[in-house]
Amino acid sequence: MRFYNPIIPDTIADPSVVEFDGVFYLYGTTDIGTGLGASGVPVVWKSTDFCNWSFEGTIFPDVDWTVAKYWAPGRVLRRMENGRYKYYLYFSASEVASPDPNAPKPDPEQTFVATADSPEGPFVTANGPNIFSGPNKAVPVLDDIDGDPFVDDDGTAYIGWRRRHVAKLNPDWLSIDPSTRHQITTKHGGAYSEGSWIFKRNGIYYYLYTLSSNANYKYAYVMSRESPLGPFEWPEEDLIATTDHEKGIWGPGHGCLFLPQNSDKAIFVYLEYGEGGTTRQVHADWLEFNPDGTIKPVKLSWEGVGPLREVKEAVDIARQGTASASSCRPGRTVTGESDGIKLAREVTYAAQNAVDGWNRTRWWAAEDDPNPWWQMDLKANYEIDRCELAFNFPTFGHAYILEKSVDGENWLKVKVQEERKLCSPHVVEKVGTARFLRVRILEGTPGLWSFKAFI
Incomplete structure (x- = not known):
């Protein structure tokens, strides 16, 4: 689900x-x-x-x-x-x-x-x-x-x-x-x-x-x-x-x-x-409403309402891959209180969060990481049409380099965003053949809510 x-x-x-x-x-x-x-x-x-x-x-x-x-x-x-x-x-x-x-x-x-x-x-x-x-x-x-x-x-x-x-x-x-x-x-x-x-x-x-x-x-x-x-x-x-x-x-x-x-x-x-x-x-x-016009209590959910219209989307293969990163912030416990009851939830910033398909999780590099990067191994070579990068705190803008490789050793630059750009997601077209994809963040908060690769 x-x-x-x-x-x-x-x-x-x-x-x-x-x-x-x-x-x-x-x-x-x-x-x-x-x-x-x-x-x-x-x-x-x-x-x-x-x-x-x-x-x-x-x-x-x-x-x-x-x-x-x-x-x-x-x-x-x-x-x-x-x-x-x-x-x-x-x-x-x-x-x-x-x-x-x-x-x-x-x-x-x-x-x-x-x-x-x-x-x-x-x-x-x-x-x-x-x-x-x-x-x-x-x-x-x-x-x-x-x-x-x-x-x-x-x-x-x-x-x-x-x-x-x-x-x-x-x-x-x-x-x-x-x-x-x-x-x-x-x-x-x-x-x-x-x-x-x-x-x-x-x-x-x-x-x-x-x-x-x-x-x-x-x-x-x-x-x-x-x-x-x-x-x-x-x-x-x-x-x-x-x-x-x-x-x-x-x-x-x-x-x-x-x-x-x-x-x-x-x-x-x-x-x-x-x-x-x-x-x-x-x-x-x-x-939902009752017959007399009063409102029924809302059933809160993580599933949400889903698409309201047909979603025309290519196949995202990033979710089948394995992610790694230069560093990750340590996880922490988030606390709160509601109705007099103490609340707690665990939060992590692991590299794999960027490809789990959930907007609640994200990868976030360590604060002292001087050269943050995030990488994806797709397990096989694919002809990739485009990538979409949803960065952490996107309204601050991001500058970055997207690279690709077929062997994990020899890398080619696909996109160089030299100046900060305010948008989300950043879309990179015509990526080409690759098994490995790597994002080097030059400016902006070093993290990704999501990374998608479409074929």
Whole structure:
């Protein structure tokens, strides 16, 4: 049985999925393992089958993301303006705090909106420059984080955000009508919540939100039969996702509900704890409804939803080979806590992880390795059409050399990527005859989520 969760070979949180013209787009927070004070370069992953995902470059090329941070993008909207589509991206942003304790503190995190002519960007902040702190920053849509918009059947737009707030957006989609702003009460009282998501099905409006944090994340909801602004009903069983202790899936948190086009099924896309802290990963599982419109608790799984369309893929022979590497980081125990229960899982960074077909595992070279490389022995010579390399922390970019050999002693260079390139996977065409394949990493984090070789 194949495990499709996590769905993407990278550390990503707060996923938001949309479908435009037969292509799935996933926007999210790029986790880089350094805590919530910083995030990676914002990108959009895309797929035509919901299984094979890729990105190329950043969606905000005109921002210095070493001083700014971006996270928790909401649902991307589009509408026809002046004869062409315009895309609206709502996201949380601020500036990275200076390590100098005497430096001015950045402004509080807020929700901004940016527009583009394509779902892949480039996006430009709509209410001012691409600056998110200080006197010259763009005007935020909200004075808080986790803004997620929703457009009703009549074209009226709304937005939800942290602590179960909701309001109507003005017709320009760039600001809210403050007279409609209010906070939704729930049976959980004043418990902290975030990660709102509004959707409509069969005339019922649903407002999803997360409770708690880390490995103890849980997903809850309220529903209204009148409006995205309420009044809201509290379902008797309002928790739809929580840690599955038996399966070892922890803290299903900030995500979205996705309704594929031409389908009556719903998909719950969410973050999972990963290796702790900001090393979270994205999962997707089916979500079902009861006849009265209430939501059934989601059955979390490692199998996931699998392909939503036919997967046209050549034969990947890398999974039958044996991998080796210049070094590997030592394994470790990841811990957490959910429902008062202590959690623990073992993580390894072995070379073979890159060809096990699972996006949860990766090869990662030792920190003190001066010349990291990874190698594959396919056991026989093959005529290889292409290789796909999904590197560790791909938004930092990678420079590398891919080599091939028929005997493991004499090597030929197939591809030399001299400068860092931000993409995943890196695709190398027309590899040719080889039994052995070797990747030498020149720049970028030395590791591989996956390596594929197609014949």
